[in-house]
Amino acid sequence: MNVNKNFSLLMIGQSFANIGDVLYMVSVISIIYDLKGSATAASFVPFTITTCMFISSLITPLLVGKIRLNGLMAGSQIGKTILLILLGFSLTGITVSTYYVVFIVIGIIAFLDGCANPIRQTLIPYYVKPEKLMKANGIAETVTQLIQAAMWFVGSMFLLILSPQQLIWFVGSLFIISSFLLCLLETVYAKTLESVRKIEQIQEGWKTLFHTPVLRKIGLMYLLESLAGTVWIAAVLYVFVSDALEVEQTWWGFINGVFFLGLILGSLYCIKYASYVESKLGTFLFAGAFFNFLLTIVFSLNSIPIFALVLSFCVGIFTQIKSIPQQTVIQTSVPKEQLSTVYTSLGAIGTGIFGVGSLLMGILTDLLGVRVVFVLSGFLLAFVSMIIYKNKSLFESNSYLGKGRS
Structure with a gap:
């Protein structure tokens, strides 16, 4: 597809930000885990991040319509x-008694991310023609996951040559480049209802989710998948690598890396066969959820490190085969002027559940063992598969593209 200037700026700017996000997360998790030495303590990192993103998702609708989306x-x-930059300074002389400062800073950063993430998804339909959405989503996901895959592989290696503080300074330079590129985006205003109360602005996205059948189902799927996905946080994988696979801690980075490689392959498939995927949305949604359920259960029982990499790679493939069609369904199920509030509501579901779930899974890992939490994750994905299977006609009978759009 021909990629226009605004879509390119959005992708490149977000790419620099994504590289920085992974590197700074590697640094923070490493610091907290070294200081406290437990899965529960390390799990407070994603808990803090997702909780702040959840709060941001609730507030963002108040800004939509008053501030340019690109702004x-x-x-x-x-x-x-x-x-x-403040985080970099705060890392000087960090100790067990002062590490809470790190959580304050990463919490505020997460609050800003909670605003940006739904806006990024909303901007794509503004910058891309409707018939190009599937490919655009595929490209966006491919770029994102390629970066994630590369940075999870090499992120821990950075800590061998740089201190956590030096790594933060490097990330700061990437964020500066990202900020500059995003400032060049074409102006986009999201139209909202005039003269409505603030509470009604916040409720708008939730009402759209509730009154749109397909979005109502996707919202439930978001809830279950967000909870299931908490087993893949670094804090839990750290324990799985050491207790279940009995290998060095660096393997958690390898498992994450091959997962993102699988996401890339799934994205490339959706790009190459975009028309076919669009014609079988329900089938691809079900296949992605069902195979992820099976693969997660097998992963929980496995003790062979190399096989764990293969399973993680396959989970990535089927995750993306489900995710990209799902994004297209969301973007084309309502007028694009409503997308920002829809995405903030879905974001609130995802981040709220993921935040609480991350903390819960960290505790359950310490209490029951890491294999148990992966089995639990698998069964949650089984419920997602059942939801899609029972409502397959809802996805297959609607073309979405060209319908309900302004």
């Missing part, structure tokens, strides 16, 4: 850059 994207990234 929100650029402004949030500039704010992250400033905060990251």
Whole structure:
């Protein structure tokens, strides 16, 4: 597909931000885990991040319509850059008694991310023609996951040559580049209802989710998948690698890396066969959820490190085969003017559940063992498969593209 200037700026700017996000997360998790030495303590990192993103998702609808969408994207990234510099200074002489400062800073950064993430998804339909959405989503996901795969592989290696503080400074330079590129995006205003109360603005996305049948089902799927996905956080994988696979801690980075490689392959498939995927949305959604359920159960029982990499790779493939069609369904199920509030509501579901779930899974890992939490994750994905199977006609009978759009 021919990629226009705004879509390119959005992808490149977000790419620099994504590289920085992974590197700074590697640094923070490493610091907290070294200081406290437990899965529960390390799990407070994603818990803090997702809780703040949840709060941000609730507040973001108040900004939509008053501030340019592209302005929100650029402004949030500039704010992250400033905060990251503060984080770099706060790492000087960090101890067990003062590490809470790190959580304060990463929490505010996460708050800004909670605003930017739904806006990024909303901007794509503004910058891309409707018939190109599937490919655009595929490209966006491919770029994102390629970066994630590469950075999870090499992120831990950075800590061998750089201190956590030096790594933060490097991330700051990436964030500066990202901020500059996002400032060049074409102006986009999201139209909202005039003269409505603030509470009604916040409720708008939730009402759309509730009154749109397919979005109502996707919202439930978001809830279950977000809870299931908490087993893949670094804090739990650290324990799985050491207790179940009995290998060095660096393997958690390898498992994450091959997972993102699988996401890339799934994205490339959706790009190459976009028309076919669009014609079988329900089938691809079900296949992705069902095979992820099976693969997660097998992963929980496995003790062979190399096989764990294969399973993680396959989980990535089927995750993306489900995710990209699902994004297209969301983007084309309502007029694009409503997308920002829909995405903030879905984001609130995902981040709220993921935040609480991350903490819960960290506790359950310490209490019951890491294999148990992976089995639990698998059965949650089984419920997602059942939801899709029972409502397959809802996805297959609607073309979405070209319908309900303004």
